[in-house]
Each structure stands twice: as C-alpha cells, then as structure tokens.
Amino acid sequence: MVQEFSVPAVINKKLVPAHQRTGFFPRHFPVAWMKVELQIYGHLSALADGYRGGGWDFVELDNGGCFIAPHGVDQVRLCNADNGSDETITGEAAGVVACLYAFSHLSFGAGLGYLGDKFHLLRDFALEHPEAAKIFALID
Numbered sequence: 001m002v003q004e005f006s007v008p009a010v011i012n013k014k015l016v017p018a019h020q021r022t023g024f025f026p027r028h029f030p031v032a033w034m035k036v037e038l039q040i041y042g043h044l045s046a047l048a049d050g051y052r053g054g055g056w057d058f059v060e061l062d063n064g065g066c067f068i069a070p071h072g073v074d075q076v077r078l079c080n081a082d083n084g085s086d087e088t089i090t091g092e093a094a095g096v097v098a099c100l101y102a103f104s105h106l107s108f109g110a111g112l113g114y115l116g117d118k119f120h121l122l123r124d125f126a127l128e129h130p131e132a133a134k135i136f137a138l139i140d
Helices: 018-028 033-047 091-106 114-128 132-139
Strands: 013-015 056-061 066-070 076-080 085-089
Touching (some): 018 033, 018 066, 056 091, 085 091, 091 132
C-alpha cells in the first residue's frame, strides 16, 4: 500500500486596507483586544532597543491568523536577552515575532485561551516565512 501525504497549502497574507483597520482588533480578539494590541507594542519595544513607535500594517492570513508589523521598516535588530539571540530582520518578521510573544503570553490569562489558537495559526505562517530561522531563534 502506498501512503499518500498531502502538502499543506501555502498560507497567503492580505494587507488590511486603512478603512477596515478599526475593526481588525475587535474582530480577531473579541476579548481584551486593547490588551492584545498594547502587549504587541510592548514586546516589540522590549526586543528592539531602537524602536520608538510609529505606524503599523495590519495583515490577515487566509488560515484565520493575523499579525501587525511596523510600517515602512526595512530592517530592525531584535535581541532576546532570555536566550541570547540577536537578529536583524525585516519589519514584517519583527511584527510576527512581537505578535507571537503577545499571543503566547496572554493565552494563559483567564478567558484568553483562544489566543493559543491565534498563536498556532501565526506560527504556521512563520514556519513558511523566508526569515523563519531568525523568527524561531528569537521566540525560542
């Protein structure tokens, strides 16, 4: 008998248009969406010494996942003092890292277990990302 394996479909991303951004966080994070947003910003600030805020791109994934990423940032250096990783990555990859941190940390809070699902959906996208090795070095 020949065993068949299915190749997972590529996870596509779509930039959320500016006029639809106000509903992004409440739609994806119906419980404590403001906490999620603030945690993402806080994690990027903690990992990127030179980060001082700015605009963000909002991205939805066709697997149900999502993330936000600093707008117009070509490269950013992230350092994880807990595991010693020090990586220069794109703004998109930095956003993925910050969101993975936030989703993971918050998923242990009361009523926020669904963020574990959001973590895994984004992690699936990160596995396919051109900077996957750097992303996982930073979150490991």
